[in-house]
Amino acid sequence: MDFRQLRYALSVARERSFTKAARRLNISQSAVSEQVKLLEQEIGFELFHRGSGGIETTDRGRTFLYESERVMSDLLTLSDTARRLRGALQDTLTIGMGSGMAQIFIPRLFADLKSNLPGVRLEIKTAPTSNIFNELHEERIDAGIAIESDPDRLPAGLVFDRLIDAEMALIAHPKHALARSKPPVDIGRLLAEPFIMSELTVGYGQVVLSLFTDLGIKPNILAVVDNIETIKIIVQSEGGIAIVPRACAENEVALGLLKALAIAPARNVAFSLFRRREPLSRRKEAALLKVRELLKA
Template identity: 25%
Template sequence: MEMRQLHYFLSLAEEGSVSRAAVKLSVAQPAISRQIRMLEDELGVTLFHRTGRGMTLTGAGGLFQSRLRKILTDLSDLEHDMRQLKGVIEGSVVLGLPPTESHIIVPPLLRSLKRSHPGIDLRIVEAFSGDVSELLTTGHIDVALFYKAPRTKHYVAEELLHESLFLLQSAEASICTLDVLTVADLARWPLVLPSRRHGLRALIDQVCDEQDVELDVAYEVDSLMPLVRMVEEGSVATILPYNAVQREIDHGRIVATQINPKELRRILVLATTTSHPVRAAMGVVAQLCTNLIRHLAAEKEWMGIISRT
């Protein structure tokens, strides 16, 4: 087997079409077809079903694909490890984090990474905490920042900070006169919240169940910006960290009232995947994230940080 055959196979499996794979690889279609036939002859199995609508993997092809991905990942990791021996840290890293934190962390993280380790290619995946932890479990991301939730799986993870939550209302429609709210107070407002599959909602529901508080959830929205826009319109309030809407607060469109952190708080953790070995580049990204978040907290640039006690 040749490496080009293996790469041709993976591209064809992903694209499902020789013509699309040829465009992706910048290779002539006959060359791909010839190399795939040679690979099948060498293995003694049929890897693809050929139909008028394209190419689909056979059972043997599916097994070959799953094993091959791991082998090529291991080879890539080995290559990076050998380069690290020369003092060069490089490679691709996928970082997952919630949308409420990405706008605070990502810009300074990318600048710091470019200065200190230009050979590391960082890709950002933005998703709610529940989805981030799921992607970490399946190995689709390497390093993750997410918030603990009642149903979050257990990880070897480092707690970075405890964060207060706030009731957010339209500045024009706000009727709150209290400095700090209890969880029971939250029942007074119609709310827009993420759906129950997300970590923040799971946390809110758990605390409300424990205190026998029933919230008025008028809408469920799983996208941050539409949720914030609904709050600005004035018919509903929401529960989020301060930093998620700091720009809107600074511009006078939204007002934030702290919820008693002894009753309701979030815990931000950092974790790395266990689906494949931790590469040096992953360690660099994880450490930069940790350093950056602690710096933002110490400099009061991350609003709503509270004591862990």
């Protein structure tokens, strides 16, 4: 048996489907089935019942896979030990986040990084929500910060832990007529305004679009871009207005580059830390736990 066969079998157990496991592993279903079959032949018993109702783990399979998960974690930890012994003293924890989230979370992470995460090097990747989910799925990052949206849009095999809630706000150029508004801006009265939107099917873009669809109206979408930083620059250039988490625009508002206004109906979004269900090495698990504490602070 080898590491790959155990990974495939554990993925089938979590997804309860060879098809979903193959999709999650980004390989063919036949490759998953073949490797699991070879593993079953080697250990001498079936891991799964394959019936019309789907895939179920056998009693012996459940025990074997439980121990396999523990062994895999130990192997990852052993790999860390070998890296340290050959002089690579730092573990790298790779975290993805949307560009607009940097001003919220980066100060929390780097306030005292050496003391909070000794022996760990952080690698930060900025990407749209859909890319973060793909990077997690393909095991190119260890965790990702993204905005919760429709649970049905969350890829299989990912779990999340809520960090903070944030108010959504309308951002406009300080000279825009809306910038003088005192009461919350009524979303239903903005049909003629050109909106700059983000991804419409996931993350905060899907939350913004739902503001309009809940009212039975269609926004006047001038452009769709994949990151908040570009949205803010377009609004600063008087190219349109947008709705973003207020916390993502605090720096620009403080500098007088943007005006942030409350909206009606009010809407909050939740920033969460997403990760795969599979355990990381023990050192990485400890580092990720500390990162979560820092992000919630």
